[in-house]
Amino acid sequence: MAEPILSFDQVTILQEGVPTLQNVSFQLNPGDFAYLVGKSGSGKSTLFRAIFSELPIEIGMASVAGFNLNQIQKKEVPFLRRKLGFVFQDFQLLTDRNVEKNLSFVLEATGHTNKAEINTKIEEVLAKVGMSNAIHKKIHKLSGGEQQRISIARALLNNPVLILADEPTGHLDPEVSKEILMLFKELNQQGTTLLIASHDYSTIRQFPGRYFKCENNTIQEIAGV
Numbered sequence: 001m002a003e004p005i006l007s008f009d010q011v012t013i014l015q016e017g018v019p020t021l022q023n024v025s026f027q028l029n030p031g032d033f034a035y036l037v038g039k040s041g042s043g044k045s046t047l048f049r050a051i052f053s054e055l056p057i058e059i060g061m062a063s064v065a066g067f068n069l070n071q072i073q074k075k076e077v078p079f080l081r082r083k084l085g086f087v088f089q090d091f092q093l094l095t096d097r098n099v100e101k102n103l104s105f106v107l108e109a110t111g112h113t114n115k116a117e118i119n120t121k122i123e124e125v126l127a128k129v130g131m132s133n134a135i136h137k138k139i140h141k142l143s144g145g146e147q148q149r150i151s152i153a154r155a156l157l158n159n160p161v162l163i164l165a166d167e168p169t170g171h172l173d174p175e176v177s178k179e180i181l182m183l184f185k186e187l188n189q190q191g192t193t194l195l196i197a198s199h200d201y202s203t204i205r206q207f208p209g210r211y212f213k214c215e216n217n218t219i220q221e222i223a224g225v
């Protein structure tokens with residue numbers, strides 16, 4: 001069996017000295033398609049912040065993408081984050097720039113300088129999300145669903161070992177939400193591992209995966225939602 005991409009073993013996460021999540025133990029394996037569900041305030045964002053090392057792990061053992069979160073140095077954190085892809089509810093794109101600029105910006109910020117390579121990479125990720133024709137369009141001219149596709153393309157740029165999506169359909173109507181989940185499934189079938197925080201149960205039920213529930217200050221794997 002391949003090494004897990006994420007492994008939490010009896011982890012407690014403190015925020016301002018108060019345990020927000022306690023005794024969390026779970027693993028994600030390469031190729032998993034996993035959901036994180038739970039009410040607002042149950043700790044989904046807290047878990048994500050721990051995964052990308054914004055919150056320290058002081059109790060229990062945790063590793064993500066080959067980094068030991070108990071011992072990670074501040075200077076290593078950007079390298080951990082480069083192995084992760086992030087997708088947000090509100091897309092977090094540069095709305096007054098075009099698609100190409102939104103994507104080249106990320107590659108340039110992570111040390112890519114070869115223009116031909118940058119272009120190839122951009123074409124590749126846009127093809128994956130079905131948005132090749134939008135390369136020169138300004139973000140604010142795109143629909144919500146199209147903007148979310150661009151944000152997924154951005155998340156794919158550095159070939160992440162894990163995509164973390166935080167309420168990715170929160171601002172989308174049911175039909176478009178379904179299309180976004182369908183895209184996630186396709187990417188998963190091509191080998192991408194995903195952890196999707198969502199309370200959009202009617203959509204996620206149509207695209208089954210593993211389910212982890214945040215409840216009572218901890219996280220448990222459940223059979224379905």
Ligand SMILES: Nc1ncnc2c1ncn2[C@@H]1O[C@H](COP(=O)(O)OP(=O)(O)OP(=O)(O)O)[C@@H](O)[C@H]1O
Nearest residue numbers: 015016020038039040041042043044045046047214
């Ligand atoms: N900076 C902080 N300091 C102390 N407690 C915090 C902090 N941020 C969040 N919390 C608490 O941690 C708990 C979990 O919050 P979290 O934001 O992780 O929930 P969530 O499931 O992501 O909710 P939502 O879906 O509304 O974002 C809440 O009780 C919240 O009040």
